[in-house]
Amino acid sequence: MVTEVVPGRRQRRGGQQGASPKSVGRRSGHLLRLLARDKVGLVGLVIVVLMIAAAALAPLISPYDPTAMSDQRLAPPGGDFPLGADEAGRDLLSRALYGARTSLTVSLIVVTCAGAIGVLLGLLAGFYRGVLDAIITPATDIMFSFPTLLLALAVVAARGPGTENLVLALVIVFIPSFARIVRGTAMSVRREPYVESGQAVGLSNTRLILKYILPNSVAPIAVQFTTSIAYAILIEASLGYLGLGVQPPQPSWGSMLSNGKSFMEMSVWPSVVPGVCIMIAVLGFNLLGDTLRDVLDPRLRGRSSR
Known part of the structure; x- marks a missing residue:
């Protein structure tokens, strides 16, 4: 009698298993509990949540129109302007809130698009290997050889300033990091027994990728996504x-x-306010990303859960 080999069952008997919806749900709950116990990660999560909330609610909570000018140029904090006014008499608090909308919107669009393209390229290169890997991997290596900011500057300078060109430049910059991470994971998981079992029973390559390769890449993708947002903001x-x-x-x-630096001798607030906002935003995403890396690292997971 021939016994049918079922990849998922073979996994559980051997102690190795692919990610299933139930296991993903358990991992998500376990991850949230670990984040709640980690003070550094909790601080990062609170900063990120508050910043997203402030950006989303900017039209409701900002005291003024961010482009409305007044005669109170370079006014100090207090009175009509809680954080002061810039060189054109515009409220710095309102501009900081709307600036958060700009930075977060651009960063989320950039990292999401770059992540989607990079994940796809990494899966193709790591799973299929061969010609695809020979094309994709050298291309990403060439892009890695350029400094990130210099590459972004080159794209924007070639196409001109503007939000669309900025997004395009940053998407190009962040694709290689996602592609390299997912490629390494795909190459590792592809050699696992449960993937070979799936191939033996006739599962298509698409189903193998969606059922085993991609779920096992979620952890490194999540860490890369979080830290990339911080870098994109910068x-x-x-x-x-x-x-x-x-x-x-x-x-x-x-x-x-940039505008505030010319008026530093008269008022530091037009430069201090956006500088502090950038610092807090990058700090929050970096703290959250570092904690996710520690929690999701198999070598540290046991220690983190104690």
Whole structure:
């Protein structure tokens, strides 16, 4: 009598198993509990949640229109302006809130698009190997050889300043990091017994990728996604500072910082406010990303759960 080999059951008997919906749910709950117990990760999570809430509710909580000018130029904090006013008499608190919308929107769009493309390329290169790997891997290596900011500057300079060109430049910059991470995971998981069992019973390559390869790549993708947002905020602010990012009158932390530097001798607040916002945003995403890395690392998972 021939016994049918079922990949999922073979996994459970041998102690190795692919990710199932129930196991993914258990891992998600376990991850949330570990994050709640980790003070550093909890601080990062609180910062991220508050910043997202502030950006989403900016039209409701900002005291003024971020582009409305007044005669109270470079006013100090207090009175009509809680955080002061810039060189054009615009409220810094309102501009900081709308600047958060700009930075978060650009960063989330960039990292989501770059992640989707990079994950696809990494899966193709790591699972199929051969010609696809010979094309994709050298291309990502070439892109890695350029400094990130320099590559973004080259794309924006070639296409001109503006939000669309900024997003395109940053998407190109972040694709290789996702592709490399997913490629390594796909190459490792592809050699696992349960994947070979799936191939033996005739599962298609698409089903193998969706059922085994991709779920096992979720952890490194999540960590890379979080840390990439922090880096994207920095690059977006850097390009805005150079005048190559989001164009006026739309508020941007980088452009606010650039405009404020010319008036440092008269008032430091137009530079301090966006600078502190950038610092807090990057800190929050980095703290959350570092904690996710520690929690999701198999070598540290046992220690983290104690």
